[in-house]
Amino acid sequence: MQNSPYALTIDGQRVFSDETMQAINPATELPICSFPLASRVHLESAVSAAQRAFRAWSATALAERQVMVAALGDLIEQNQEAFINLLITEQGKGRAAAEWEIGGSIYWCREIAKQSLEEELISRNGDDEIVTRYTPIGVVGGITPWNFPLLLAVWKIAPALVAGNTVVLKPSPYTPLCTLWFGELAQTVLPPGVLNILSGGNELGQWMTEHPAIGKISFTGSTATGRQVMRSAATNLKRLTLELGGNDPAIVLPDVDAKAIAKDLFWASFANSAQFCVACKRLYVHEDVYDDVARELVAYAKTVKMGNGLEAGVELGPLQNKMQYDKVSGLLADSRAAGLNFLLGGTPMEKPGYFVPVTLIDNPPEDARCVVEEAFGPVLPLLKYRDVEDVVARANDTHYGLAASVWGKDLATAERVARRIEAGTVWINQVHVFAPNIAFGGHKQSGVGIENSLHGLSEYTNMQTVMRKALA
Numbered sequence: 001m002q003n004s005p006y007a008l009t010i011d012g013q014r015v016f017s018d019e020t021m022q023a024i025n026p027a028t029e030l031p032i033c034s035f036p037l038a039s040r041v042h043l044e045s046a047v048s049a050a051q052r053a054f055r056a057w058s059a060t061a062l063a064e065r066q067v068m069v070a071a072l073g074d075l076i077e078q079n080q081e082a083f084i085n086l087l088i089t090e091q092g093k094g095r096a097a098a099e100w101e102i103g104g105s106i107y108w109c110r111e112i113a114k115q116s117l118e119e120e121l122i123s124r125n126g127d128d129e130i131v132t133r134y135t136p137i138g139v140v141g142g143i144t145p146w147n148f149p150l151l152l153a154v155w156k157i158a159p160a161l162v163a164g165n166t167v168v169l170k171p172s173p174y175t176p177l178c179t180l181w182f183g184e185l186a187q188t189v190l191p192p193g194v195l196n197i198l199s200g201g202n203e204l205g206q207w208m209t210e211h212p213a214i215g216k217i218s219f220t221g222s223t224a225t226g227r228q229v230m231r232s233a234a235t236n237l238k239r240l241t242l243e244l245g246g247n248d249p250a251i252v253l254p255d256v257d258a259k260a261i262a263k264d265l266f267w268a269s270f271a272n273s274a275q276f277c278v279a280c281k282r283l284y285v286h287e288d289v290y291d292d293v294a295r296e297l298v299a300y301a302k303t304v305k306m307g308n309g310l311e312a313g314v315e316l317g318p319l320q321n322k323m324q325y326d327k328v329s330g331l332l333a334d335s336r337a338a339g340l341n342f343l344l345g346g347t348p349m350e351k352p353g354y355f356v357p358v359t360l361i362d363n364p365p366e367d368a369r370c371v372v373e374e375a376f377g378p379v380l381p382l383l384k385y386r387d388v389e390d391v392v393a394r395a396n397d398t399h400y401g402l403a404a405s406v407w408g409k410d411l412a413t414a415e416r417v418a419r420r421i422e423a424g425t426v427w428i429n430q431v432h433v434f435a436p437n438i439a440f441g442g443h444k445q446s447g448v449g450i451e452n453s454l455h456g457l458s459e460y461t462n463m464q465t466v467m468r469k470a471l472a
């Protein structure tokens with residue numbers, strides 16, 4: 001049934017489905033258009049196509065694969081403005097955030113295309129040699145969430161292809177459009193079957209994770225789903241990269257200038273309307289500067305415009321979907337019922353769209369839901385501390401370990417604290433610095449494995465040791 005400009009991409013072809021779903025603009029709650037829901041039959045076709053394409057693709061010279069992956073970035077760039085508008089419309093983010101994501105997608109394609117894993121010579125003695133090399137896995141399944149739909153897809157597609165794998169990727173059913181379009185454009189560069197994009201519901205993700213011909217799953221999403229992915233992947237002992245949730249702490253030391261860091265602290269917490277795995281979700285502030293930081297944060301927050309990302313000047317959009325809106329609204333209701341003190345916000349807005357106002361909660365108890373849970377929405381608890389030992393213990397008292405930040409003028413002190421935080425990334429006086437050559441991954445239940453850098457690239461390979469010995 002062809003009732004939408006968006007199609008699945010299978011074996012280089014546009015494919016439609018009898019089953020469709022509506023993509024909703026979260027700023028208006030109005031439908032954008034329908035998109036196809038892939039069935040098990042579509043998945044079988046896509047995996048078969050990827051298996052067939054793997055033979056030639058994995059045998060293609062690395063340099064040729066790199067040129068094609070870089071060209072994927074060119075395709076996005078040639079359509080940059082349209083991608084930005086589509087991303088704002090389907091995800092809800094503001095213009096600057098959309099520019100960052102689309103620009104990042106272009107950049108990642110180009111930079112990952114420069115990466116390669118060299119063979120390692122372990123020893124050589126005459127004709128005898130031991131070498132360790134990296135071979136592709138086969139068909140890689142990518143599964144992405146709705147907060148950075150295109151960038152996180154590129155984080156999987158680019159290294160998987162450079163490493164010589166073929167890909168079947170499933171975007172979130174909440175934000176499939178940019179990824180479906182990208183998959184279609186990519187067919188002008190890639191051989192058929194190398195990159196297949198299937199939009200579908202959660203069940204499609206589960207079928208992928210159980211599929212015996214998919215050799216690896218690279219998954220970004222919640223920790224709860226990550227556990228299910230790990231369970232299903234046991235069927236054929238799939239390789240796994242899991243980028244999961246976080247409850248990232250930020251620790252503000254007593255020597256800061258509150259006014260000078262308020263803006264950075266704000267964006268550390270509220271960028272992408274806090275739908276950011278590495279958003280600061282617990283802000284620990286030393287008691288000497290607590291009131292100053294609280295005041296400056298409130299003052300800065302009042303200058304930031306929330307609304308439809310297509311309108312000029314809007315920096316924060318709505319939550320991406322009704323499910324998340326209800327979840328965050330429930331957290332606010334719980335916080336109100338618990339009698340917590342709001343420095344700002346606290347009540348969902350009365351207007352169309354899934355808008356939740358920037359909410360700052362004043363020193364709630366450490367076991368309050370707004371402290372313990374990953375809100376994944378613009379609700380930030382400010383927590384007072386006196387003693388560094390105490391704050392390090394509180395920051396680490398979580399089963400998450402994705403990222404953290406420490407803020408202080410005395411860099412040596414700040415770094416001492418940073419090195420004691422149990423998280424995959426710890427920023428000092430900055431946040432959200434990512435690059436294709438910087439390893440990113442979670443500790444504890446925030447993930448398994450790494451994305452980006454040569455460590456990330458190597459996760460799309462098997463290591464193979466070849467030992468050669470001459471016959472006498």
Ligand code: NAD
Nearest residue numbers: 144145146171172202205206221222225243244245246277
């Ligand atoms: P989610 O886990 O609900 O969904 C993610 C993807 O998994 C979607 O495509 C979904 O359809 C699919 N899925 C759902 N059930 C599945 C199953 N049983 N098997 C396989 N796939 C299944 O997550 P979300 O709500 O889309 O995203 C928000 C979460 O993602 C947050 O917890 C956030 O912290 C996390 N996240 C982590 C990172 C990171 O890099 N660590 C980045 C972005 C988001």
